[in-house]
Amino acid sequence: MLDELLAAWIGHQRWFGGKGRPIDTLSIDSDVTIEAGDPGLRHLIVSVWQDGSRERYQLLLGMRADLPDTLQHALIGQCGPYAFENGPSHPWWHVYDAAHDPELTHWILESMAGDTEQGVVRFEHLPGVGIDSGVRSMVLGAEQSNTSLVYGDAYICKLFRRLIPGVNPELEIVTALAARQAPHIAQPYGWMEIDLDGTATTLAILQEFLSNSTDGWDLALTSVRDLYNSLPDVTAAEAGGDFAAEAARLGGATARIHRELATAFPTGTVEPHEVKRMAEGLRRKLGRAAAEVPELREHVGMLEAAYHRVEELTAEVAVQRVHGDYHLGQVMRTTTDWVVLDFEGEPGQPLAERRAMSSPLRDVAGMLRSFDYAARHLLAGHAEADKLEPKADQWAERNRAAFLEGYVEGGGTITAADAALLRAFELSKAVYEVIYESRNRPSWISIPLAAFR
Ligand SMILES: Nc1ncnc2c1ncn2[C@@H]1O[C@H](COP(=O)(O)OP(=O)(O)O)[C@@H](O)[C@H]1O
Ligand SMILES: O=P(O)(O)O[C@H]1O[C@H](CO)[C@@H](O[C@H]2O[C@H](CO)[C@@H](O)[C@H](O)[C@H]2O)[C@H](O)[C@H]1O
Numbered sequence: 001m002l003d004e005l006l007a008a009w010i011g012h013q014r015w016f017g018g019k020g021r022p023i024d025t026l027s028i029d030s031d032v033t034i035e036a037g038d039p040g041l042r043h044l045i046v047s048v049w050q051d052g053s054r055e056r057y058q059l060l061l062g063m064r065a066d067l068p069d070t071l072q073h074a075l076i077g078q079c080g081p082y083a084f085e086n087g088p089s090h091p092w093w094h095v096y097d098a099a100h101d102p103e104l105t106h107w108i109l110e111s112m113a114g115d116t117e118q119g120v121v122r123f124e125h126l127p128g129v130g131i132d133s134g135v136r137s138m139v140l141g142a143e144q145s146n147t148s149l150v151y152g153d154a155y156i157c158k159l160f161r162r163l164i165p166g167v168n169p170e171l172e173i174v175t176a177l178a179a180r181q182a183p184h185i186a187q188p189y190g191w192m193e194i195d196l197d198g199t200a201t202t203l204a205i206l207q208e209f210l211s212n213s214t215d216g217w218d219l220a221l222t223s224v225r226d227l228y229n230s231l232p233d234v235t236a237a238e239a240g241g242d243f244a245a246e247a248a249r250l251g252g253a254t255a256r257i258h259r260e261l262a263t264a265f266p267t268g269t270v271e272p273h274e275v276k277r278m279a280e281g282l283r284r285k286l287g288r289a290a291a292e293v294p295e296l297r298e299h300v301g302m303l304e305a306a307y308h309r310v311e312e313l314t315a316e317v318a319v320q321r322v323h324g325d326y327h328l329g330q331v332m333r334t335t336t337d338w339v340v341l342d343f344e345g346e347p348g349q350p351l352a353e354r355r356a357m358s359s360p361l362r363d364v365a366g367m368l369r370s371f372d373y374a375a376r377h378l379l380a381g382h383a384e385a386d387k388l389e390p391k392a393d394q395w396a397e398r399n400r401a402a403f404l405e406g407y408v409e410g411g412g413t414i415t416a417a418d419a420a421l422l423r424a425f426e427l428s429k430a431v432y433e434v435i436y437e438s439r440n441r442p443s444w445i446s447i448p449l450a451a452f453r
Pocket of ligand 1: 076140144145146147148156158207208209210215321329330332341342
């Protein structure tokens with residue numbers, strides 16, 4: 001049975017949110033044939049039930065009577081008999097993850113180019129944009145919470161795997177910023193959507209692929225490695241691969257993005273008496289996190305104290321749409337400048353929270369944490385970790401300061417009164433990261449935990 005095959009496979013996928021917990025049942029909510037052939041392409045929405053709660057996922061299934069060696073790694077299993085309506089029928093089919101089959105993924109481009117409706121799935125493109133469906137795709141290696149298909153060096157199509165009813169904030173934000181011709185974004189071209197619970201829900205976004213570019217995480221690590229490999233008395237400023245000028249430029253780009261978001265979407269202020277509620281929100285998250293991850297418990301007192309300082313603030317806090325999950329892996333250095341990706345907010349948070357106005361300092365805090373991550377992640381398991389730790393601290397300090405300077409020079413606002421808020425946001429981000437790492441990369445958990453020291 002297809003549902004049983006999928007239930008056995010889905011739990012092992014990188015993008016599956018419920019890893020480590022048994023799946024009670026998997027049911028197929030919709031099953032649309034996009035291409036009736038051999039190979040054939042089906043689009044499925046499935047509901048996965050775990051501990052009484054339900055999550056929905058999007059799957060693209062390829063169907064072939066014979067599976068070539070090049071697609072064996074994508075095999076889900078064999079099922080049959082199955083007959084496509086007006087298409088081939090075989091007693092046995094190989095069912096596999098069609099994201100890996102360029103003979104099938106071109107249907108996504110073709111359907112977007114034609115603004116086609118396939119059953120309940122709608123494909124759209126932005127007015128005035130031409131889509132060339134002749135380019136072959138491959139799955140991007142860095143598959144994380146979603147699956148990205150790169151078509152030649154022209155497009156990247158991000159398939160959202162876990163679905164939350166509503167327009168994805170990434171699509172909402174990049175289309176609004178592109179309409180303003182804002183810099184520092186990847187141009188959007190098209191999208192896929194479906195109605196879930198009566199709400200139009202984004203399934204995928206097609207964007208410009210930034211070829212000849214590197215993400216900020218890789219660039220930062222090159223710089224950190226360079227410093228680690230330098231002579232003991234060489235400082236972060238003196239090392240050949242110094243990153244500070246790039247960190248400052250990134251700060252400037254961040255300020256510009258915040259300005260564009262404040263112009264394209266509503267803005268507001270949180271009055272001092274309401275700031276208490278912000279602190280309560282941080283506390284609630286801490287409570288949930290400490291219940292899940294025991295290593296956090298010894299830091300709760302210090303964290304509570306930092307959140308309490310936010311409650312004592314007497315100035316109002318400016319709020320607007322923000323990125324929401326800002327880190328070095330979300331920014332790409334092209335040949336000309338930094339481009340910001342993935343305005344989706346923190347995966348796992350409710351959509352309303354991800355779309356809510358917040359202080360732009362949350363993004364600043366996210367990137368500051370990322371400099372800490374880059375400085376420390378090579379230390380885990382390193383034979384000379386103790387000797388290198390001062391260098392890691394120095395690298396983080398230098399690049400955090402450069403980023404903040406660039407942000408302020410670029411027009412971003414950080415006042416002395418913001419210090420308590422920025423610190424609370426940074427600590428709260430580290431709490432989120434402790435959970436993220438304990439669920440996804442347990443060997444990395446020491447990185448965010450180090451922030452509390
Ligand atoms: N428009 C793009 N051009 C080039 N590479 C991209 C683009 N969008 C994403 N990437 C690459 O994909 C990686 C993951 O993208 P991201 O949008 O952050 O997905 P996820 O939400 O799954 O982490 C990025 O770090 C980057 O390397
Ligand atoms: O990129 P995503 O939207 O999937 O974000 C999630 O995964 C990120 C890891 O890939 C995680 O980021 C954390 O690790 C990064 C290094 O890999 C580091 O640069 C970030 O500062 C750190 O938060 C992110 O938190 C999570 O939401």
